[in-house]
Amino acid sequence: MGYEVIRFEGPVDEELICTICSGVLEDPLQAPQCEHAFCSSCIQEWLTRQPTCPVDRSPITPNQLKQVPRILRNLLSRLSIACDNVSYGCTAVIKLDSLHSHLQECDHNPKKPMHCEKGCGLVVPKDELKDHNCTKELRVVVAQMQMKMSEMISQMEEQKLALNEQKREICLLKEYMRSMRVSNPRMREIQATIENEDVIRWVSVLHPARVTRWGGMISTPDAVLQAVIKRALIDSGCPTHIVNELMENAHERRWPIGLSTLETRQLNRRQYENYVTKRIPNKQAVVVMACENQHMPEDLIMDPGLVMIFAHGVE
Template sequence: MGFEVNRIQGDVDEELICSICSGVLEDPLQAPVCEHAFCRSCIQEWISRQPTCPVDRQHITSAQLRPVPRILRNLLSRLSISCDNAEYGCNCTLKLDTLASHLEECVYNPKRPLPCEQGCGLVIPKDELKDHNCIKELRQLITKQQQKLNDFQQDLTEQRFIINEQKRELQLLKDFMRAMRISNPAMRAIADAMERDEVVRWSNSLIRARVTRWGGMISTPDEVLQLMIRRTLSEIGCPSHIIDDLMEKSHERRWPPGLCSLETRQNNRRLYENYVCKRVPGKQAVIVLSCDNTHVSEDLMVEPGLVMIFAHGVE
């Protein structure tokens, strides 16, 4: 709908009048061939009923409508119009292109959002303040939030069920592949490739870490610490077939030759910066997987990788 003509100061050119609502054009669009202009809402509603120009009945579609020329927009913006809130006491007359910004700040706007001063702090329309009840509104708000929380918890329960079912099916598939690998040598290569791909995908999901103090590496971590790391690996989706190997290699007795003694570690300290390390979330530990470190020499890497635990110095 356009602006009422009686709100405009002075005469209004016919080219600025919408032939559908007879008001001054509001957010106008133009027919492509005949160039007749209409309010956006007016012409879109008209075309939804009959795809013709309201003036000369030429065929048009909504997709063919175009913004009016700049000269027409400039003529509209120069019109002086009274405020929408004149009936509530606003006596302002302003240019049409500034009307929208004025309405947001107009003190006479009955729908202007204002904070409740009775204590609840809710922001409500000005004309609803007189009937506002803080306790009632807060109760309704709490009820809505509780319903949203209940819906979220239900969705979360359903998603957990789906995830658990998918994990169960994946585990069954893994068990089947392992059984086939044992009974059928031809399946061994396929199963090995699937397990390698699983490790690569898991590695790509981890955040890269940087070790700042290699001297803080713990060569003989205690069982409690190892158990904590093992639990975290499981929680972040570490493929089950490599967890045992990784944790076995968190101890110096299973480290490769380049790490197996204090002397070799000191000699190779500068080479450690070549490791691509992935963070173990929440722990002073990193995972160094062989799939990420094919560039590292054999005396510094083992399959499927290493878990390095540090006293300090991991970012």
């Protein structure tokens, strides 16, 4: 629907009048061939009943409607119109293109958003402030929040059940494949490929680490420290089939020849900077995986990798 003509100051050119509603054009669109202009809502509603131009009956479809020329939009924007809230006491007369912004700030707008100053701080339409009950409204807000929280908890429980079911199915599948590979060389090969991909995928999500103090390495960690690092490995998503082996490789007794004694570690210290190391999340420890360290000498790396624990010096 267009704007009422009586709201405008001075005469309004006939070219700016919608022939459907007889108001001044609002968000105008025009027909593709005859170029007659209409309010957007007026012509859209008209075309739901008959697909023709209201003026000359030439055929039109909604998709054929187009924007009016800039000169017509400029003529509309220069018109002076009375505020929508004139009946509430507003005497402002503004340019048509400023009407929307004026209405948002108009002090006479009965629906202007206002902050309640009684204590709740909620935003309330101006004409509802006098009947606004803070306690009642806050109860509604709390009830809505509780409902949303209940929905979120339900969704999380459903997701948890779905994840547990997926994990169970994956475990069953792995157990099945383990039983198959014992007697089937092809299955052994497939299983090995899957396990290698699991390792590569896990390593790729770990953050790169930089060891700044190799002298802080703990070569003989006690059982408690090993248990803490093992839990961190598991929490990081480390594939279960290598967790125990990696933790065995956290002690110098399992390290390769180039790391097995203090003397060899001192001799090879300059080569440590060539290691590709990944941080075990939130711990002063790194993994040095064989798949990422093929460039290192054989006496400084081992499958599937090493766990190095430090007292300090890991960034």
